[in-house]
Amino acid sequence: MAELANCRICGKPIIASENMLCSKCYKEREEKFERVKAYLRIVPGARISEIERETGVEGGMILEFLKEGRLALLHPDPSVDLRCMECGEPITTGLYCEGCKRRMVEELKEASRKEKGRGYYSRDYG
Numbered sequence: 001m002a003e004l005a006n007c008r009i010c011g012k013p014i015i016a017s018e019n020m021l022c023s024k025c026y027k028e029r030e031e032k033f034e035r036v037k038a039y040l041r042i043v044p045g046a047r048i049s050e051i052e053r054e055t056g057v058e059g060g061m062i063l064e065f066l067k068e069g070r071l072a073l074l075h076p077d078p079s080v081d082l083r084c085m086e087c088g089e090p091i092t093t094g095l096y097c098e099g100c101k102r103r104m105v106e107e108l109k110e111a112s113r114k115e116k117g118r119g120y121y122s123r124d125y126g
Contacts, residue, residue, distance in 0.1 A: 032057045033065055045074045069094040 002015045007022040035055045065071040072093035086100040
């Protein structure tokens, strides 16, 4: 059975989804993303304050786009608090720096290899 939730922007009841947005808010958010993306094609490397002023898209939403990995800064920007959630280093997009992402992938691979050794096997008596 589908789980009910509320849209994280307007509060309207929705069926829970990954983005937790109703269709109207999702559409408006995507339109804002397209405005930001179009502006960055014209002015690559613009600061968030400039993008906000020129597009009307809130700085908090632009930061969300960065954290989602949909946008990237050309260089780490001290005015933007975008840091790796693991080590705290400044990053340009997403939630983790490249070093921490590599380490996490290796840790998952190692855990997977260990788990495979704990499985049950059937014998073929054929």
